[in-house]
Amino acid sequence: MGKKKAIRTEYLLIGNSAGGIGAAEAIREVDKRNSIKIVSDEPYQAYSRPLISKYLAGERNVDEMLFRPADFYSRNGIDHLLDRKVEHLSLDRRIAQLASGEQIIWKKLLLATGGVPIVPKMKGGDKEGVFTFLALKDAIAINAFIEDDSQAVVIGGGLIGISVTEALMKRKAGVTVVEMKDRVLNTILDETASSIAEEALRQAGVRVVTNQTVAEVTGGDRVDGVVLDNGERIRCDLVVIAIGVLPRIELVSGTDIKVNRGIVVDRCMSTNYPDVYACGDAAEAYDFIYGANRLTPIWPNAYIGGRVAGYNMAGVRAEYRGGTAMNSLNYFGLDIATAGMVVPPDDRHWEVVSQRNNGAYQKIVLNDDLVMGMVFVKDIEKSGMIFSLMKDRVKVTNFRQALLADDFGLAYLPRELWQECLGTVPAGSTSAFGMPAKAEEPISSE
Numbered sequence: 001m002g003k004k005k006a007i008r009t010e011y012l013l014i015g016n017s018a019g020g021i022g023a024a025e026a027i028r029e030v031d032k033r034n035s036i037k038i039v040s041d042e043p044y045q046a047y048s049r050p051l052i053s054k055y056l057a058g059e060r061n062v063d064e065m066l067f068r069p070a071d072f073y074s075r076n077g078i079d080h081l082l083d084r085k086v087e088h089l090s091l092d093r094r095i096a097q098l099a100s101g102e103q104i105i106w107k108k109l110l111l112a113t114g115g116v117p118i119v120p121k122m123k124g125g126d127k128e129g130v131f132t133f134l135a136l137k138d139a140i141a142i143n144a145f146i147e148d149d150s151q152a153v154v155i156g157g158g159l160i161g162i163s164v165t166e167a168l169m170k171r172k173a174g175v176t177v178v179e180m181k182d183r184v185l186n187t188i189l190d191e192t193a194s195s196i197a198e199e200a201l202r203q204a205g206v207r208v209v210t211n212q213t214v215a216e217v218t219g220g221d222r223v224d225g226v227v228l229d230n231g232e233r234i235r236c237d238l239v240v241i242a243i244g245v246l247p248r249i250e251l252v253s254g255t256d257i258k259v260n261r262g263i264v265v266d267r268c269m270s271t272n273y274p275d276v277y278a279c280g281d282a283a284e285a286y287d288f289i290y291g292a293n294r295l296t297p298i299w300p301n302a303y304i305g306g307r308v309a310g311y312n313m314a315g316v317r318a319e320y321r322g323g324t325a326m327n328s329l330n331y332f333g334l335d336i337a338t339a340g341m342v343v344p345p346d347d348r349h350w351e352v353v354s355q356r357n358n359g360a361y362q363k364i365v366l367n368d369d370l371v372m373g374m375v376f377v378k379d380i381e382k383s384g385m386i387f388s389l390m391k392d393r394v395k396v397t398n399f400r401q402a403l404l405a406d407d408f409g410l411a412y413l414p415r416e417l418w419q420e421c422l423g424t425v426p427a428g429s430t431s432a433f434g435m436p437a438k439a440e441e442p443i444s445s446e
């Protein structure tokens with residue numbers, strides 16, 4: 001590809017998803033004039049990645065998945081370069097080299113590059129009919145491949161594995177989930193909640209195989225089955241690999257930008273390199289439960305981190321208050337809400353309040369009278385309030401025993417909190433669900 005003339009921009013955002021859009025919106029709030037360019041190697045306008053399972057299930061089309069209206073970019077004077085991959089960054093010269101041959105020179109750079117699926121080395125893993133499930137193109141490819149009564153093996157019983165399983169079942173496929181650990185959803189649920197979720201899967205007709213993984217994919221050019229570690233053969237037409245996602249850090253590997261598991265950022269979402277920021281699944285940002293930087297790859301954290309980065313890029317100081325792993329799901333008709341540490345790391349100083357009735361399960365993990373984690377299954381009505389206590393670091397000393405009581409509500413909370421829940425707080429203080437009235441707002445301009 002021939003070398004083309006370099007284009008200059010004030011703000012270059014790599015990644016056109018939750019993080020990139022969050023940043024673009026925050027920048028435009030404070031800088032209406034200077035140029036913003038968003039580059040994405042996907043060909044679509046920003047869409048909601050969590051909805052790709054709804055697309056596969058036939059419940060949403062692409063237009064119904066858009067994160068922002070079709071005229072978002074033109075209305076905000078944002079130049080979006082789609083289907084273009086950034087191949088290389090020259091940090092000292094501030095140049096991004098695109099696969100198309102174009103070069104972009106930035107003043108401020110955001111890395112909102114998200115994640116890449118983990119694909120294990122596996123005999124037969126390159127056959128037609130083996131998929132990953134991370135992007136809309138994956139859902140489109142599976143959609144074009146399956147037929148009624150297709151048999152699928154999903155490798156991985158985590159969030160992505162279960163979401164693709166539900167979509168495939170809605171498409172009348174038969175599904176076997178193969179999970180390497182001893183229980184499904186093991187990173188976000190405790191043992192009891194996992195067993196309830198597993199039972200819901202079985203009730204829906206999913207076969208769940210735990211403590212196993214796929215050793216080999218069999219067939220000619222096309223998949224016809226898998227062989228598990230224990231030698232069992234399962235006939236299938238397609239295999240979906242959903243064993244996890246890693247931060248997409250290829251652009252900064254080997255550069256001066258500090259990377260741990262993800263790109264390391266401070267509370268302003270700034271990397272250690274001048275004028276380079278990062279957010280979302282690619283970054284390791286502050287987790288308020290662990291009190292340290294960690295990967296917390298969920299959509300709201302990416303968006304809020306992007307907004308914080310955007311303000312700082314535009315010269316207005318803002319701080320990320322921190323996020324934590326938090327999920328609210330409904331799979332196979334089962335409501336689940338989970339956040340923070342759902343299993344205490346050791347016995348000392350930890351207290352667990354839990355109850356089970358009528359198939360519902362609720363558990364709150366406390367340390368030093370602070371809520372550090374929660375799991376709600378089936379009856380999740382109070383989970384928002386508990387998450388609020390967790391996020392706001394409210395000491396529950398005086399109402400600890402009442403946390404799971406039927407009548408637990410605003411009246412138990414300290415006055416300033418329930419006033420806030422009723423919407424009577426003055427602007428600028430914290431909101432009912434633990435975020436500042438707008439978590440992503442600038443805190444001050446220094």
Ligand SMILES: Cc1cc2nc3c(=O)[nH]c(=O)nc-3n(C[C@H](O)[C@H](O)[C@H](O)COP(=O)(O)OP(=O)(O)OC[C@H]3O[C@@H](n4cnc5c(N)ncnc54)[C@H](O)[C@@H]3O)c2cc1C
Pocket residue numbers: 014015016017018019020039040041042049050051052053084085086087112113114115133134135159160163248251279280281282297298299300302
């Ligand atoms: C199936 C599925 C279900 C999910 N469900 C939920 C859920 O229910 N709730 C929730 O909170 N989260 C969910 N998530 C996670 C959520 O989607 C992510 O946390 C979120 O998308 C992260 O946003 P991001 O902006 O950091 O990155 P991404 O959304 O991953 O976007 C990064 C973008 O950057 C592009 N890019 C990367 N490198 C380059 C390059 N070199 N050049 C050009 N473009 C590049 C990528 O192609 C991609 O388009 C789900 C994810 C999946 C896959």
